[in-house]
Amino acid sequence: MATAVAVVALIPGPAQAATLGTSETAALALFLGAVFVAVATSIMLLRARARHVESQSAADAAIAELRRRLDVAETLAAGDAQTIVVWRAGVARPEIVGDLAGIPGAPAGGRLLAFGSWLEPEAAAGLETRLEALRRRGEPFRVMLRTLQSGHVEADGRPVGASVILRLRDVTGERLARAEIETRNSELLGALARFTALAETLTQPVWLRDEHGRLVYANEAYARAVEAKDGPAAVEQGAEFLDQNERAAARRANDAGAVFRKRTPAVFAGSRRIFDVVEAPSRNGSAAIATDVSELEDVRADLSRQMDAHRRTLDELATAVAIFSADGVLTFHNQAYARLWSLDPAFLDGEPSDPAILDKLRADRKLPEQADFRTWKLQLHEAYRAIEAREHWWHLPDGRTLRVVAAPNPKGGVTYLFDDVTERLALESRFNALSKVQRETIDHLQEAVAVFGSDGRLHLHNPAFEALWRLTPAQLANRPHAEDVLNACRARDPDAALWGKLRMAMTAMPDERQPVAARVERDGGGVIDVVTLPLPDGGTLATFTDVTARVHVERALRERAEAVEAAVRLKNDFTSHVSYELRSPLTNIIGFGQLLGDPRLGALSQKQREYVDHILSSSSALLAIINDILDLTTIDAGAMALELEPINVREAIDAAVEGVRDRLSEAGLGLEISCPPSVGIFVADGKRVRQVLFNLLANAIGFSKPGYAISVSAERTPDDIVFRVADKGSGIPPELVEKVFDRFESRTAGAHHRGVGLGLSIVRSFVELHGGRVSLESNIGEGTTVTCRFPLRSLETEAAE
Structure with a gap:
């Protein structure tokens, strides 16, 4: 700042500048410019130095922080036995950091990466696979590994920037317990997988349940x-193999800590079978397996049935059976054995033993009397050492005779x-006596008898056979x-066939012999009936019976029957002819009688009119008799044909009643008709139906008592139309009931009315012609x-045809 002030002080003001020359001004400007540059440069240098000092201070602080962190990391790393393997980008060999002594069995240096030399093979292979995935795709992992010295190592692999780090750490304390649990879990999972693989291959149903029975x-x-898609589907559906009772029994047994076996x-799969079910309990449920024993059960049941059948068969035998074992103990006997000896x-x-039974039977005097019983018993018991069966005959004191067979058993x-x-x-004995009796009987029979054996030879004949054929x-x-023998007999009859x-009946094969019945007519006029019969033993019995007298009688009876039949035909022809011949003049008589009674031809006196009425009534009665005779003759000849048509039952009854109404009035009789509309x-x-009803009514009128009523009824059943005509007359004696339907038989003997005896016969003939019946x-x-x-179905069928 002082430099800047100094520079400003050197700059002339306007008054001074005005007094300076041009050259001086230029020099002054250059000077000032140089001074300004120098000052500016100095300022920049000062500032750069200040920034350097500040940067150096920050770097020192950062280095100090990194060193602190490194110290902390080294402290932590030193406090935990672990080894770190770092694969840096662009570096071929990995960097190994850490204490290798803390990992049991881990080699030092680069041999650490030879995992197969200190890890179990399965763990080594799994670690190499995971490292490959980590280095190629950056997939992190953390697994527990088991060393060859039964130790546990935790392997943690993950990417860090462009590098890959594998941390191997010895597992102790809680982590060791966890590792052991995971190892045990892995072993259990493997065992479960093996069990599952085995269970899936079994043909027996196998299932598991949890502690709740699911x-x-x-x-x-x-x-x-259970007909499910697969095992998981069966579990999802909750499909049960056993029924509810068996499941409940298994649950009770498992809850009690016992194994359920049944x-x-x-x-x-829809088929009912037999299973041996075993369900064993565990802490968290139960496991069960069912073994199909249907075939075994069938075989066992079949064997049991066969043994039972064998025993039942032996029990049903009339032969007494007793089976003794090799040591002489009775193992089986049937009922016949117990009955035979009354034991x-x-x-x-x-x-009991065989000797004990023999001693008891001897004491009861049921065995044959023996001079030396001991020797006899020893001889009997030789069957225990024999190879073939031995036969004995015992004559018991009670008169019985036994055939005893002692057969050694294979075992x-x-x-x-x-x-x-x-x-x-x-x-x-009786058969021999009977044979002698039969022989004597056959010898004294009048019929000739000869018995031929299965070989076709004569076995037996009686004297009548010799005499009949003169042999x-x-x-x-x-x-x-x-x-x-037959050739000798044939000489008396030439019928070769x-x-x-x-x-053939006597010489054919036994199973081909057939019975023969024939008649032989001998030259001398005699007639013989021959009958052959196959015998059960393959032989043939032949009987020859002289039926000459019987044949003559039969012929006489046949001729007599033919003569009687011819006489009946002659009678019927005569009756038919006479009846037809009588109808013509009788018709003329009736016609002329009706003309005489006609008022238009002239008046008649009272007496004459009575005579004419008697002529007409008598002629009508005679015509009715002739018509009945002709109808019966036509029926007997089989020439009458029914004209079938629909008949109204009520109308048929009314028509028949109309024909006898005058007779009812004259006899003082009433009439009751019962015919409901349902008869139809x-x-x-x-x-013919009206004729039947007319004859029944006429018959009832003739035998009824005045003042009573005749009843006529009709009803329909599923099969018949039933007509009934009842009177209140004197009745018919029981001995004549069977004869009232015969021709020319009056209904009652000695009654006040007597007719020609054709009414009921006509009734029965017409009803039976319809296929019906009369009672x-x-x-x-x-x-x-x-x-x-009158039957319904048969008549309707006939009408339809």
Whole structure:
């Protein structure tokens, strides 16, 4: 500042400048300029020096701070056993800083980076992979590593600017405990992964539950069992494999600290099977596995069933069976054995020995009497050492005979079979006696009998066979063949086809022999019926019966039947012919009678009119009888055809009633008609239905008592139209009920009314022609009810066709 003042003082003022010359002015200006430059330069130098001093002071302070920080870092680094590896940018070799002695097993120098030499292989490989990712992509990491000396090292890698730092630090105290926990956790995770991999390959369902009983894991087999997509899906859905009762039982057992074991049915993929389920508890839940034992259970059940069936079969056998083990102890007996010897079940259930049973039976006098029982028992027990079965026959004191078979068992021991042959021996004896009786019986039969064996040879014949075919004993000796016997018989009858058929029946293969029934007519006029029958033993029984007399009687009866049939045809022809011949003059009589009664032809006296009325009524009655006879004749000849049409039931009843209304008035009878509208219409021959109803009403009028009413009813059932006509007459005796429908039979014997006996016969014929049926109920003194049933379906079907 003083310099500046001095410079300003040297500058002349305006008055001074005016007094100076030009050259002096220029020199002064140069001087002043130099002075100004010098001053300015000095000022700049001073300022630069001040800034340098300030910069040096800041640098010193920064260096001091860095040194302080370095001291702190070194202090911290020295206070913690660690090693730092720094990879700087552009530098090939890393820088290793720190105390290596604090890391167990870590080598010094560059060998530290040979991680495989002091770290476990898995840890070394993982560290190298992470370092590669850190140096290439700057991915930081922090992991716990296990050394070969079972120590733990924490590796912390991260980028710092353009450099990469790896810090290796020995783990102690809480961090060591944490490292050990992480290691243990890693081991457990590995074990769990291995268990999971194994569980996923199992065909048995495997599942895990937490402490609350919730499903937390299920393998693929479990998913297939519950039909889920996979194990996680089954867990998410909460799909249960066991039913609720089994799960509850397993939970109770696990809560009590016990392992749940049970064989139970379960549904596997929609199929019900048997599983052995084991569920074991743990601190945080439970683990379970189910093993499919369906096939084992089936095999076991099948074996059990076979053993039970074997025992039941042996129990059902009539042969007594007792099985003894190699040491002579009774291991099985059937019911027949206990019944055979009448032994106490408690004694047998106590598994007695073979000698003890024999001693007891001997004491009870149930064994054969033996002079030397000890020797006999020893001989019996030789079966325990024998190779083949031995047979014995025991004749017991009570008269029974036993066939005893002692068969050695493959695994030692003996099986005794006691067969009571007493009855069989008796049967054989009776059979032999019966055979003799049968022989005597056959020999005294009138029918000729011959038995041919399966080889076609004559085994048996009776004397009647010899006599019928006139054969000598020499011809039948030495069991001749059937062909030789038949050739000898054929000499009396030349029918070659018949004898060839008989030869096949007696000489064919046993399973091809067929029964034959034929008739032989001999030249002498005799007739013989021949019957062959295959026998169960493959033989053939042949019987020859002389039916000459019977055939003659049959022929006579047949001729008589043919004569009777011809007589019936002649009667029917005569009846038909006479009926047709009578109708023509009867029609003329009726016509002329009606003309005589016509007032237009002249008046008649009262007597004459009565005569004419009698002629007309008698002629009409006779015409009705003739028409009935003709109808019956037509029906018998099978020539009557029904004219089927829809018939109104009520109208048919009214039409029939109209024809007998005068008779009702004359007889003093009432009429009750019951025909509801629901009866409706059915298909039938209307003319024949009205004729049936007319005849039933006429019959009821003729046998009813005056003052009573005749009832006519009709009803429809699912299958029939039913007509009923009932009267209050004298009734029909029980012995005549079956005859009232016969032709020319009057309804009651000795009654006040007697007709020609065709009314009910006509009724039955017309109803049966429709496919229906007629029934009659009658009580003496109470009246008679006739029921006619006309089928619906058959008539409607016939009308439709």
